Every structure is written in structure tokens, then in C-alpha cells.
Amino acid sequence: MTLIITIAYLITRLPIFRKMIYQRVGIGGLFVLIIIFGMFGVIGNYTALVVEPGNQSVVSNLWNPTLQTNNAVADTRNIGIIIGGFFGGPIVGIGASIIAGGHRLLMGGFISEATLWVSILGGCLAGWFGYKWREMRFIKPKYMFFTSIVILTVQILAIPFIADNHRAAFELISFTGPPIIIVNGIGIWICAMIFYNVVQEEERTRANQTVKTFSIADRTFSLFRGGLNEKSAKESTKIIKQLTGVEHVAITRGIRELAYTGSLSNHKRHEQEDLVLRKQVLATGKSVLKEPRAKWLFSKKSNSRAFIVVPFYVHDKTIGTITFYYASSTHITSVEKELVEGLGKLFSNQLELGEIERHNLLLQNAKIEALQAQIQPHFLFNALNTIVALCRIDPMLARNLLLHLSTYLRNNLSGIADFLVPISKEMENVQAYLAIEQARFPDKFEVHIAIDPELIDYGIPPFIIQPLVENAIKYGGFKKTKAKGKVSIDIKRVSETLISIEVADNGVGVAADRIVDLGERVVKSSKDGSGTALFNIKERLTALYSQEACFVVNSDMGKGTKVIIILPAEH
Numbered sequence: 001m002t003l004i005i006t007i008a009y010l011i012t013r014l015p016i017f018r019k020m021i022y023q024r025v026g027i028g029g030l031f032v033l034i035i036i037f038g039m040f041g042v043i044g045n046y047t048a049l050v051v052e053p054g055n056q057s058v059v060s061n062l063w064n065p066t067l068q069t070n071n072a073v074a075d076t077r078n079i080g081i082i083i084g085g086f087f088g089g090p091i092v093g094i095g096a097s098i099i100a101g102g103h104r105l106l107m108g109g110f111i112s113e114a115t116l117w118v119s120i121l122g123g124c125l126a127g128w129f130g131y132k133w134r135e136m137r138f139i140k141p142k143y144m145f146f147t148s149i150v151i152l153t154v155q156i157l158a159i160p161f162i163a164d165n166h167r168a169a170f171e172l173i174s175f176t177g178p179p180i181i182i183v184n185g186i187g188i189w190i191c192a193m194i195f196y197n198v199v200q201e202e203e204r205t206r207a208n209q210t211v212k213t214f215s216i217a218d219r220t221f222s223l224f225r226g227g228l229n230e231k232s233a234k235e236s237t238k239i240i241k242q243l244t245g246v247e248h249v250a251i252t253r254g255i256r257e258l259a260y261t262g263s264l265s266n267h268k269r270h271e272q273e274d275l276v277l278r279k280q281v282l283a284t285g286k287s288v289l290k291e292p293r294a295k296w297l298f299s300k301k302s303n304s305r306a307f308i309v310v311p312f313y314v315h316d317k318t319i320g321t322i323t324f325y326y327a328s329s330t331h332i333t334s335v336e337k338e339l340v341e342g343l344g345k346l347f348s349n350q351l352e353l354g355e356i357e358r359h360n361l362l363l364q365n366a367k368i369e370a371l372q373a374q375i376q377p378h379f380l381f382n383a384l385n386t387i388v389a390l391c392r393i394d395p396m397l398a399r400n401l402l403l404h405l406s407t408y409l410r411n412n413l414s415g416i417a418d419f420l421v422p423i424s425k426e427m428e429n430v431q432a433y434l435a436i437e438q439a440r441f442p443d444k445f446e447v448h449i450a451i452d453p454e455l456i457d458y459g460i461p462p463f464i465i466q467p468l469v470e471n472a473i474k475y476g477g478f479k480k481t482k483a484k485g486k487v488s489i490d491i492k493r494v495s496e497t498l499i500s501i502e503v504a505d506n507g508v509g510v511a512a513d514r515i516v517d518l519g520e521r522v523v524k525s526s527k528d529g530s531g532t533a534l535f536n537i538k539e540r541l542t543a544l545y546s547q548e549a550c551f552v553v554n555s556d557m558g559k560g561t562k563v564i565i566i567l568p569a570e571h
Contacts, residue, residue: 001076001183001186001187001190003043003047004044004076004079004187004190004191005190005191005194007040007043008083008190008191008194008195009194011036011040011195012194012195012198014036016029016032016033016036017087017195030088030091030092030095031095033084033087033088033092033096034084034088034091034092034095034096034099035099036084037080037081037083037084037088037092037095037096038080038084038095038096038097038098038099038100039080039099040079040080040083040084040096040100041077041078041079041080041081041084041096041097041099041100041101041103041119042077042080042099042100042103043080044075044076044077044078044079044080044100045073045075045077045100045103045104045107047075047076048073048074048075048076048077049073049074049075050067050071050072050073050109051071051072051073051074051172051175051176052070052071052072053070053072053110053168053169053171053172053175067107067108067109067110067112068108068109069108069109069110070109070110071109071110072109072110072111072172072176073104073107073109074176074179074180074183075104075180076183076184076187077100077101077104077119078119078122078151078152078155078180078184078188079184079187079188079191080096080100081093081096081097081100081101081119081122081123081126082122082123082126082148082151082152082184082188083126083188083191083192083195084096084123084126085097085122085123085124085125085126085127085128085129085130086126086129086130086133086144086147086192087130087195088127088130089127089130089131090123090124090127090128090130090131091127092127092130093122093123093124093125093126093127093130094120094123094124094127095123096123097119097120097121097122097123097124098119098120098123100119101115101116101117101118101119101120102116104116104119110165110168110169110172111159111163111169111172113162113163114158114159114162114163114169115159117158117162118155118156118158118159118162119155121154121155121158122151122152122154122155125151125154126148126151129147129151140196141189141192141193141196142189144188144189144192145185145186145188145189145192148184148185148188148189149181149185152180152181152184152185153181156173156177156180156181157173159172159173160173206338209338209339212243212244212339213339213342213343213346215243216239216240216243216244216343216346217346217350219239219243220235220236220239220240220347220350221350223235223236224236224347224350224351224354225350225353225354225357226354227351227354227355228251228253228258228312228319228320228351229253229258230258230259233251233253233258233259234258234259236251236259236347237249237250237251237259237260237261238261240322240343241261244324244339244343246324246325246326247262247325247326247327248260248261248262248325249261249322249323249324249325250274250322250323250325251320251321251322251323252278252320252321252322252323253319253320254282254319254320255275255278255279255282258320262325273290274307274309274323277290277309278309278321278323280309281309281310281311281318281321282311282318282320282321283318285311285313285318286311287308287309287310287311287340287341287344288308288309289306289307289308289332289337290306290307290308290309291306291332306325306326306328306332307323307324307325307326308323308324308326308332308337308340309321309322309323310322310323310324310340310341310343310344311344311348312344312347312348312351313345313348313351313352314348314351314352314355314546314547315352315355315546315547317546317547319351319547322340322343322344322347324340355542355543355546359543359544382440383401383405383436383440384405386401386436386439386440387401387402387405390439397439400435401435401436401439404431404432404433404435404436405432405436407428407429407432408429408432408433408436411425411428411429411432419461419544420459420460420461420462420570421459421460421461421462422456422457422458422459423451423455423456423457423458423459423460423491424456424457425462426460426462426463426464426465426466427449427451427465427489429463429465429466430465430466430469430489433466433469433470434447434469437473441478443484444478444484444485445473445476445478445484445485445486445487446484446485446486446487447469447486447487447488447489448486448487448488448489449488449489450488450489450490450491450492451489451490451491451492452491452492452493452499454493455491455492455493455499455569457571458499458569458570458571459570459571460499460501460567460570461540461541461544464501464537464540464541464565465489465501465503467533467534467536467537468503468533468534468537468563469487469489469503470533471533471534471563472487472503472504472505472507472561473485473487473505475507475508476505476506476507476508476560476561477507477508478507485505485506485507486505486506487503487504487505488502488503488504488505489501489502489503490502490504493569494566496569497568497569498566498567498568498569499566499567499568499569500564500565500566501564501565501566501567502562502563502564502565503562503563504560504561504562504563505560505561505562506559506560507560507561508557508558509555509556509557509558509559509560509561510553510555510557510561511557512557515553515554515555518534518535518553534553534563537551537565538551541565541567545567545568548567548568549565549566549567549568550564550565550566550567551563551564551565552564552565
């Protein structure tokens, strides 16, 4: 029985066993289970008690490969057969019974042929019960015990009817039958208890992981809903480390690391290796497990550490990664892998929900900004003052400026409710703005516009070109220098599916320490501007096109600034 318990425990360590409990296995898996439970039965044959039915005495009880013609055995073969049928169904039950029963037939002795047939009968019955119980997902050990007693009794009673010598077979079962039924029944109950406890323990672990996952989701939802940035990443890594018990956690946007719970001088981490694996995850969208070649349970060496890199998705695009670091690969169980995979999907869903909310918010902000643009005090007063001043000296120019101003205001009003507007309409707004500014500052700057004629009716988000032109004029320094400034607008196709919008100037440029912030965040307001317009444009592009849009700012001090937008071509 000690050997049986050991074998039963070892079976629970096999991945195929766990798969068998929760789902149906394929042909290959069934074949493996037949071999496992069949060999379980074979071991029961070898550890049997050899008896002589005539004088009802025990001959020997240790590893008997062959039997005399007048010998029989009291064995535990049926433990493997019946347990295999209960858990694996009819195919496993019959297959295991053929292996174990066939081996018993080859051992020879009294009633060997009858033993083969009753073994197959037991496998069929156990498999039938296992099939019926499948809908219950898992049957309790006590039901297995009582059912196995019934099956074993049927087997024992069937032997005299199948054996050639009915009388001798009846004498044999009267001697060996009750012990075989009791011992095999207890063995099946013990095995069922071991299997049941292992599954229950795994289910408890899964339940704990589920509770842990919900707790993490509850505490990180408000963070990731605001987007994947340094603040949300830092707070989230602390929560994840606290609730999961991993050694460290790191979050990246792209390959740029936003947060890491360890210190930067932590030599247990191989940053170059991390970078390579993160690039792999970003490229493939699949998780990567990194384990050391030598797995030591208590090792504190850096090469004994293990980690899992999981991707972040937003609109089916991989935008970042989360890395879970473990002190040893022995901490990474199948349940742990499922946990981190689930957290990755959970955080991705949170980010996607946040993107949807931000998208809606940005659309509302766009409406507000458009309304504000209509009544900007400085622009409106300056334009009106310029028109008033020109009324006497150049009435026609004043009239034209009034028309441009009305066009500018009308386009702002009509663009409030539009997701996309034709490039021609957006450029009409730009031209109206430029006409007013050139009237205010004559001969201070000139504008060059180059637009691919095929793109004139293509749709783009409203209010993305005019703010760039306004920035070029406002912060290019043209109003204070004697040299004539230049602003160029270039709209062209870069591929079948993408168009490029470039707004460049030859102004004073932007300092290198500020260029990294433009489009990424809003800085404190200063004489050089806060970058609000660029930030809003990039945020709107990200909300509308996710990772399909590109926003780049290049600048050299004293040479000028160029803003490049690449977005999908929508006709």
C-alpha cells in the first residue's frame, strides 16, 4: 500500500494528470494515461500474494514473475485499472485493463485467462462511471470507494463463471475474494483522496490568485485608466509587488522603462538582457519566460534569478511590457504563470478603457478649444484693431481681412462636431489665420505651401495644422528680428496608406532640454510657451489612431523647428 500511495502521488505531479482533470485530452494524452495506469496495474501484479487454492495457503509474497499451474494471486492490479477508468474514461479504463490483465495472463497460473476478462470488465465499468461523472467535473472519494466496491465484487463473482474449473475457482474466491475487495477498495479510496486533495489544493490556489487578481485590478484601475505613464507605472508596480510577492516588478512603454521597484544599482538584473527580451515581446506580442540554466532553490546569485515579460495591448497594438522578477525559477509555477498572463491582459483592458475615456474627453476638449479659439481675446482684439486701422488707409484690405476673420470663425464653429475634415477646409482656416497675421506684421515672414493635389480631399483631424503654424510664427522670433522668417507647410503621401504633414520654420529653434518634453507633456508657462498645443495635438492623434499615427518634433538652436505628423490616409 505504501508503494501504491507513492505511485499515486507521483501521478499527480504529471502535467497530463492536471490537464485530464480540467479538460479532455487528445489521442496522445490518452495513450500516455493508458500506459501510466496500465503500469500501475502491472506493479499490482508483481506485488501480489501467491496462493494455492487447494490448501488455501500463501506461497510467497514478493515479486513473482511467473506462477505454477496450480497457483493464483491476490493482487492490487485493479487499483490502477479502476482509477484509470474513473479519471480517464472508457478508453483509459479498457486500455489499462488490457495492459494489466495481459501481463497477468502472461504470468500464468490458475484462472489467468479469466483474470484477463474480469480485468477488462472492471475497466469497462470504471470507464462508464467515469464518463457519466464527467459532467460533475470531479467525483468525491467516498463515491469512488463505494462504486469500486461494487465493481470489485462483480469482478470476483464473475471469475467462477468464466474459469474452466468452476469449483476450484469458487474455492479460490471464497479464500481471496473478501481481502481483495477490501484491500483494493481501500487502495482506490486512498488514491482518490490523494488526487482529490491535490486538485482541491490547486483550486484553492487558483481561488486565492483570483482574489489577488481582483484586488490588484481594483487598486490599479484608476491608475491605468489615466494612461501608461511614469506616475501610474510607479504606483502600480508598488501595488503589484506588495500583492503578488514577486521580488521586483518593472513596467515599460515601448522599450522605455517607466518604473522599477528595485534600485538602479541592483546588479541582480541584466539590463541588456531585459532590453533584448522586451524588444522580442513588443515585436511578437507574446510573453517570454527567462530561466537560468542551473536552477538552484536557495541560490542568491544573479544568474539564478528568473523573470517573465508580459505585453501590454491597446487596440491590438503592443504598447509596452510588464516584467515580473523572481528570486528563483522554482517560484514560477503553472498557477503563477497564469496569474501574470492574466494580469497582463487585465492591465491591457484597463489601458484600453482608459484610452476610450480619454478619446471621448479629448473630443470634448477639442470642442471646448474650438469655442475658445473663436473668442481668444488677444487674437480677436488684435485682428479687429488691425482691421480698424486699415479701414481708412486701405479699405479693400480691411474688407478682405474681415472676410478672412469670418472664415476663420466660421470654420472653428463648423469643426466642433467633426471627427475629420478635408485638408482643403483645414488649409482654408490656415490661410485665413495667415492673412490676418501677415497684415499685422507685414514683411516679417513668408509662407510656402506645398500640397499633393491628390490629397486635397483627404480627411484629417481638425485644428492640427493651424496651431502648428501659429506656434511657428509666435515662437519663431520673426517679430523681433530684421531677417525675414520663413514658414513652410508640406503635405504629401509617404505610402499607399500614410500621409505626412510637415510644418517648419527658420526661427530661433528650441533648446535641447525642452525638445524632449514637446508633445509629451505640458510644462510651466514661460515666454517660450508651455507646449500645450503640441501636447493636445499628439494626444488627439493617439486617441484617434492609437499607434498608427506618428508625431515628431525636430529643432536646432538658431536654425529652426520642424514638426512632422504621419497619419493614415482616409479618403
